[in-house]
Amino acid sequence: MALFSAFQTIFLLALLSLKTYQSEVLSEPLSLAPESLEVSIDSARQCLHLQWSVHNLAYHQELKMVFQIEISRIKTSNVIWVENYSTTVKRNQVLRWSWESKLPLECAKHSVRMRGAVDDAQVPELRFWSNWTSWEEVDVQSSLGHDPLFVFPKDKLVEEGSSVTICYVSRSHQNNISCYLEGVRMHGEQLDPNVCVFHLKNVPFIRETGTNIYCKADRGDVIKGIVLFVSNLSSVFFVWPEVFEEPKDFSCETRDLKTLNCTWAPGSDAGLLTQLSQSYTLFESFSGKKTLCKHKSWCDWQVPPDSQEMYNFTLTAENYLRKRSVHLLFNLTHRVHPMAPFNVFVKNVSAANATMTWKVHSIGNYSTLLCQIELYGEGKVIQKQNVSVKVNGKHLMKKLEPSTEYAAQVRCANANHFWKWSEWTRRNFTTAEAAPSEAPDVWRNVKSVQGHCVVTLFWKPLSKLQANGKILFYNVVLENLDRPSTLKLLSIPAPANGTELTLDQCSYQIRVTANNSVGTSPASVIAVSGDPGNKEVEEERVRGTEDGFCLSWKPQPGDVTGYVVEWCERPGDPLCDLQWKNLGPNTTSTVVSSDAFRPGVRYNFRIYGISTERIPYLLEKKTGYSQELVPSDNPQVLMSNLTSYSFTLSWKDYAAESQPGFVRGYSLYLKSKAARCLPGSEKAVLSDDSICCKYKIDNPKQKTFVVENLQPASFYEFFLTPYTSVGEGPQGAFTKVTTPDEYSHILIRVILPMIFSILLIMILCYLKSQWMKEKCYPDIPDPYKSSVLSLIKSKENPRLTIMNVKDCIPDAIEVINKQEGTRKSLTETEPTKPTYLYLLPTEKSHSGPGPCICFENFTYNQAASDSASCGHVPVTPKAQPQLGLLTSSENGPKALGKNYVNSLGEIPAGETNLNYVSQLASPMCGDKSSLPTNPPEPALCSEYKTQMAIPMGLASPPSITLLDEGEHDH
């Protein structure tokens, strides 16, 4: 090594001596000077980028050098920046250096020059400066264009509180330019006649849209401005937190060893401040390669073919303000994320086994992959296995169930250096069928219809595990126990879960098997005998819980092969949905639970024992509710035997069995005005806070109740409701009743028969009215309607007719000076003071002497009737009005006088002083046709004390006389 250093030193000295010689010859100093200096600008960042190289170096030579850089502004003599830049230099290596100007580069012309010196301890003799390069001029102004005014920098983004330098460049000397910051005029420093510089210190954040700075010329329509975006630290951190954060979750991996994919957590968009948007750069230090990522969250890196193993990545996130980097060093083979397996197949699928095969993408010649196989059945992992694979994989899956759907999936990872599993590749398959493994669960229902035995068979479909395939049909074999050789086979297609058989007698053994495409299940045997087994067994109540009904029964002394509990899930339904449960011979209790059990529904359970002959026989009956409810309705209560002190209630039609709970009794509520409750009842408060008396009837079978000890003529209200263990029935309306008065019933007992009797009599009277009339008030005979008339007519004697009352000309009767108390017989005479009844003719037009009859009250003068003239006829007090026919005048009085005599003898004493004159007039005697129409007219007789006008048709007065027709015609 020392030898090599010595050789190198000698070589350099020789080279330098040669150069010295040359310089001496050419009069130029020999130095390692920077050459090919180029200056470029970055206006946005206000940067000058310098690049140069040192040519005079030997091949493979590396020297530490220092470069002195001078930057002048406006003119070369105005050097504003001097900096020494030290670095290691290789021959023809491009060296770079940047300088950021506070003044926008557009504001002034800048010039750059540099010189170099060896700063290496190995060659201390070369430590002197080379010559300056020529000034490199940077004049951006010349390329600005022809606008009259410019303001720089363009839309800069700075942090709050920093300092900014702004300038304007004017093209016109004449114009006076004034500049404003947020409307306030700024005063700057004139850099040259056309350029003015403004130094802003400690810039504040004003608004999100930036601080406006503009300049305008006092002449012309020129205005130019810039927007200075000031990042408010808090708001930027709030809105764009990624500005200050380095990229997260940076990771690289390869899937095919050809491309590396690097990912990281992307930041959100920077929004308005486009300057804050980030760019990402990926740099690999071993290879020295760099790539600008096109995407915000990932970048692809091509793996070189020289099989570079180690990688050292630097991810740099950069925006206008900040730069953040993260590093990642890894071995490529440790970051292999294999591709998903391909060509995956499931082969040789039988009822219990299947083989899975697959292929993997190679990850190198000597690499082994670890593959994981998962077997899914019904959505769950049932088998898991790891297999090492080079290229081809194979795995046998055992212990599978017949006719079952499975899913097998496989994934792989690098077996040597695990990084990540590949994606799964999945295949579904179904195993082959096998014969059903279990006998179907069979039950029966036996009915006797018209001497035949109707057996309804039920069976439960086999579970998937038992069926081992699709059940196609069920075979039912009937064997007559009386004639064992007789077999009958029925085949029932599969979805059926029962069948109905009509058998001539009931001693049969029935075998049921389920069949699929492969084979037959074991047989399920059940026997039916002549005795259907429905013997009367007392029903016992059971209490259901949320978990179901807990049923227990007494163990049977004989040989019992098992027990069956049978019930209906829909008790009210005719289909019933019969369910059963098979239990072993040693079991004496079970819990029957079902989702179909509903609160308030009464379920009946029957427990059968199965004999050794497979014949079921009924052992016990149970009934109960899974959850009792309060009664749903109240009974219709009938009230009877209402007395003053009691009444009877009955509700015999009430169906307590149909209630949603066992009716334990009844509650009778009685409201009355009495403050105290009657014996046997207690006070109770109703839901409406009213207080009443409550009778409790504990016996649910009692359907009548007598409410006693009531007060007569009192108002009561009652309401009866059943109760279960949960509570009473719904609150209903009270029935009102008023007890009768104490005596009212007696009255009712008397009055009602009386009314009945009267009614009876009235009905009888009505029915026998004719008889009654004849007996009590016979009709007065009407002469015109008499049969005599027909007799007369038959004798053809037109002259014979019946005299009408109206034919009689009334007369006056005057009673004069009748002595009190004198009551004389007709035979006595009183010559001194005779009493006359004058019967005067009243009709003037009457030509002849009228048929006037004068009665003297003492005697009856027959002669008078013979004379044609009017005369006084003495009338006896007992003179009777006579109705009769002239032809039978002698008999007439005898026949009718009895009824129609108004005897004067009945006149009480003391009335004899009356002067009584009665008049009746008839206008035309003997005119039959006019008889009924002519009203009576008062007679012209004088000295009438009292007058009476008797209307036509009334009963004739006593003075009516039936006259001969011949006389009447006079």
Place this chain on the structure above:
Amino acid sequence: MDLRAGDSWGMLACLCAVLWHLPAVPALNRTGDPGPGPSIQKTYDLTRYLEHQLRSLAGTYLNYLGPPFNEPDFNPPRLGAETLPRATVNLDVWRSLNDKLRLTQNYEAYSHLLCYLRGLDRQAATAELRRSLAHFCTSLQGLLGSIAGVMAALGYPLPQPLPGTEPTRAPGPAHSDFLQKMDDFWLLKELQTWLWRSAKDFNRLKKKTQPPPAAVTLHLEAHGF
């Protein structure tokens, strides 16, 4: 009032003449189709309403941009806003516009302005401002529909936008933020001027489509009153 006999006869004749000519008065002779009159009136009303609405919106937006854009006397040159449809026009030219051209210019102007305005809406930083801009855009869309309705009522076809000339607001790298603010300023200013001009346009159209109110008077004069 002293009325001579001759006056009475004259008035009677006048009354008869009025009654005779009543059916000839277009305003009274409307049966069925009301014509474009009501829709022109509505469009006019809408322009006035939008003028009012924009006044408030522009104030908010210019404050958001900051000074000098919100200064009342700020009147920058139309540098970058050349693509905006210009509302100002020579008075004689404006008068000589026929109805179809007048309406077409309005329709095209608002179509362009609406596109620019939507760009403004997308860039606004505050939610409240975005809401106001979105609301105004909806109103402007309504105005555009109204103008289209008037054009359809008058039987004018709608101008077809040339393909590829859809105006967009795309601030490129060369387009500085200050110039962008200037564009925004000019957009609002042009919009305001256009609304003012549209009000005049539709007022003029309204008067043209309305019946001459002096028709009855003229007849009266013809009878020697």
